[in-house]
Amino acid sequence: MMPKILVVDDNTQDQKCIAKCLKKGGFDDIIIASNGQEGMMKAFCEKPDLIILDTILPDYDGFDICQQIRTSGHSLNSKIILMTGCIEAIDTLRAKHAGADDCLAKSADYSHLMQSIERLNMNSAAFTIPENSANNNVGNRIAHPQSVNSAYLRKSPHSSNQHLTLLEEEITLLKKKNEYLNQEVETRSWAYEKMRAEIHALYKELEEKNKQLEKINEIKSNFVSDVSHEFKNPLSVITQSIELILNGSIEGTLSTDQKNILKLGKNSVQRLIRLVTDLLDLSKIESGTIRLKREQIDLAKLLQELVLSFSPIISKANLTIHTEFPKKIDLIWGDQDKLYQVFSNLLSNAIKYNSEQGVIGIAVSDNGETVRASVSDTGNGIPQEYSSKIFDRYVRILEEQQEGTGLGLPIAKELVNLHQGSIWLENNQPHGTIFFVELPKDLRKTER
Template sequence: MPKSFILLFLLTFGFSSCEKQKENPTYTIGFSQCIGSDLWRKTMLEEIKIELSLHPGAKLIYKEANGNSKLQVLQAQDMIRKGIDILIISPNEAQPLTPVVEQAYNKGIPVIIIDRKTASSAYTAYVGADNFQIGKMAGEYAGEVLKGKGNIVEVLGLPGSSPTIERQRGFIQGLKRYPDIKITNQVYGNWLGEDTKEQLNKIKNSLINIDAIFAHNDQMASASRKVINTLLDKKQIKVIGVDALPGQGGGLEMVSSGILTASVVYPTGGKEAISTAFKILNKESFSKENILQSLVIDSTNVELMKLQWNKFISQQKDIERQGSLLEEQKVLFKNQQIILNVTVIALVLSVVFGGLALYALLENRKINKNLETNNIEILNQRNQLIEMSSKAEAATEAKLNFFTNMSHEFRTPLTLILSPLEDLIQNEKIKAGAENNLNLIQKNVYRLLRLINQLIDYRKIEHDKMLLSVSQNNIVSFVTDILESFQHSAKKKNIEIRLLTDAQNIKVWLDVNMLDKVIFNLLSNALKFTPANGVIYVEITHTSTSVTLSIKDNGPGIPAEEIDHVFEHFYQAQTNTAKGSGLGLSLSKELMILHHGNINVESTKSQGTKFSIQLQLGEDHFTEQEKLRGKANKDLLYEDAKIYTTGLNDIPEYTNPDLLRTIKPQSILIIEDNADLLNYLGNKLEQDYEVFLANTGENGIASAYEQVPDLIISDLILPGLSGRSLTEKLKSDIRTSHIPIILLSAHGSLEQQINGMESMADAYIIKPFNYDYLVATVKSLLKNRYLLKSHYMSDISSSGKPPISKSLDKKFINDFSGIVEQNLSNENFSVDEISKEIGISRVQLYRKVKALLDCSVTDYIMSRRLKKAKYLLINERYSIAEITYMVGFSSPNYFSTVFKSKYGMRPSEFKKNNSQSKQS
């Protein structure tokens, strides 16, 4: 099939499918309510409508029966006939409504009963409050508010109704804790205020001694308060109601205005009913019995409840407004989409059909030629790949052999470096002036020596040239001697190394000059990753056939995704800040294989890592030749100890000088994860600059925001956040965008240098670098920054828009100068107002302005005021007193003094001289 025809098909199908937008499923919900005239029922209906607004496409059929059970039955049957998807019903009476509920339920229509239950369990779900619990809460509250003593009149609802019975039982239960509280009278208010007034007036003589009234709803409670006020004028009588409805005339308003002492929330359940309905319709899990929670509203929490309701109503109005806007946008989008579809399809058809015949002919010829060409190319490529693979394998082996031979050659010059170096370190005269540099050289020579030894050993193993020389040794004494070599390094970090063993004499056949490398490597790693004041456990256990040595630290641990790779050669974990060559653990595993043993690792993130090596007991697994060669070389053991422990004796971290020192005019932040290089640069540069140090990208960012240095030197490869990412973040932040950044990296390719500069770095220096070149680069960048400042300040009053090259710095200067201009007449205008307006701290504002404008904020404001005053004196006809206050000075005398110090004459003289020059 030709490509053009496929394109036509896809476009036509795509546009037509776009028109068929996925619509939400539509449902018809029937809601039958026994009565809708009272506030509680109105609130229930309002909640249902609000919740339905979140489900576009749902249709609501609403019927109310005005308290007539027969009418409610007929209305429910009519909705069933119309084919509703779900029925929500609030029964007027339980028994008369039971048959129609069962009818809907048996027809497969889900039924949710709300507020009152029917006489049958044939319904899908029930939503409503527990009237017994509401009555009990009212009783407990009355007992607390009356302090356990008093007389109460209870105004009940409709005789025989389930809410009345349950609330009365709950109220009596709640008062059981207060035996000194008596219910002196009970009257039926039939849920109505007028009936309540009539009943209370009949017992008005007995109301004299009451302390509280509990009414089964807020309407009766409000009527009770009116009767009390009319008959007794006794404001201190407590009146407790039920419902606590929001809105005008509701219980919340009554409690807030003091009509009611308190009201128990009787939730309508409208929201919950709709929520349950959509769970049922969408085949989601739901609860059959949904009992709504309640609480007592009084003066302590009524304002909060009113505030929450008002906020809810406001949000609902916003939702409705946004919904109408969304519908308008949908209509507009649909119309535009139709026009676009027709236009594109017509265009595609006109192009495709015009060239379809010619294209088909040419395409067939091309396909046949391409097939022949591809077959030939595939055969040639296969032969080339086979040849290249063999050449690459030979080249790789040659490179490794060359590198191994070179590694052998490195040992001689390293030895010649190390021996004279140790003589220099022991020479007290030379040591006094250059101890730190000599120690740094020694440490890195040993580091090179360790890497070369590991590489040579690894290549020997690859070519089966590393031969065992085993002898029988007490492994406990062997490990104890090795631990002694690490005690000095451990004490420096206050790390305790504990040796645990199940026996003091465990004889094991091993090659001491190979196994010590394994133990040295595991112990040096443990010390490297164990935090200060930590513990390292070295445990030796044995069975009848084997011995196990485990080394456990309490460091950061190894992530699960990396633990399977730790023994791979040249593998380096990405999450650890202290990276190595990736050879140590791989070599350790190979040495354990030579010993016919095992090495494994267990680790839990943030809890530590445990390495275990296992050796077989006895000598049968070794050859006679391996046993005959077995001799321990104590000199090699001592050399390995120095090689593996020297790297752990880090130079102490650089600390900033005393705060009472003379502050240097320029500051530099150095970000480098190598402690030696970090401290070396810090010690060298502190002679001329204020120096701040950081060893991770995150710490560097925080220090840059806090210190706002004049220049930043950062390594490209940092733990966590790379130098490139750090540069991009600092250069895109208004607080630090002006700071020059130098990136240091061992990546020397042109592509990598371009990549570094694209991150907006000001300079890119390749390691190893010349220190003098680095200092020259620092001075050059700082000098260029100084020249840029001078350019900014050449005419600070010109337009308020200095010619700044970087957009963020330009925006900062524009915003800063604009804020100052707007507030020149405000004599109380302060630096705090500027920093708040721009959104940076006071210290950062001072340093940013100093770095970009080479002046303080207050000097800039004063300069702007005097420039404005000078302009007004020349071009406007204001008096000097008026100009004084227009430019923010507190008095004419102070203004005159400052003006004279700046321009050499008083404002009056300046104005007079300029007037004369104009006239002339």
């Protein structure tokens, strides 16, 4: 007689998976219940041979339902397997006290459920598994043909011909099962090969898309570079022409308003030149055409020269500068012009974003394998929302108060990266910001 199985689970997907697994194992008499109350009612009415019971249901706890079935007084001898999302030692203990025959964790294929049913079958003569029973009987008959035949002859009411017929039926059943397994293997092999082919096709498509993106990026970089070059020369001519007029090199007298307008135009052109220069630098970095001219550099001396060149601007801004340079420091290998550009940008920002009568600090220290430099100010500092993206392109702080391209810090970061160094910022207590640049001393073996 086909065993009757009751599945109590509120998850429809789990219901389908369990039912599919059971049917594949040869069980077709399956009853479904979606909550605890329905499950208990069907258990007492249908008297199933096996109950597969979820531990978490919308109305009842699965352990409590199991205990109620065991202590209800109904003549119900069903085997009970509890299913839980995450099995722990405490679940197994509760399941045992509740009267469950087994407690399993849910999985994707429920193969362990069939193993549990097989174990329960070995402990119960009343509960039989259609196909597995055939396997066991045939195995025994093949291993011990004489004992099996003699036992059948003594106890079975069937004749030898009938036993032979039964054996042939079981062999036929095994053959069918073997055919099914072969078909299953073929199906899964086909699915695997199909998946491999799809993954390969996706990989090829992704590879092609990447090539297209690289080509587009190359075109963009070349376009930016070409346009920047085309802009730079005319802008320089405009700047020089305005300077000639302002310096009086051209005959004619200018009114104060005319001079102010020319100065405004000159400042705008210079800002545009800075933007073009930054775009050119970025274009070279992105295309990988920028190269470091390695030489030994005294970083303290480089920063002293930088401070000297910025002294008029610092004085005009009514700022004070404090420097802290060691008397002797190891030389580093790097590109002097690129590092000058990095620290020039940091010092320019320290001037631009400082407070009235503020202080600028520049320091250098030897850290063993590296040299660390810092540039600080006593301004309002970097707002919290900008701290994580200050090195992103086109990010500017206090745009309404200060001019800038928003490319200085991103370029500085890229140039520091080219030196295998690192750049970061911290709050300068009690006010302001401090930028750190740490550079390795030896770059001679670095391929760039």
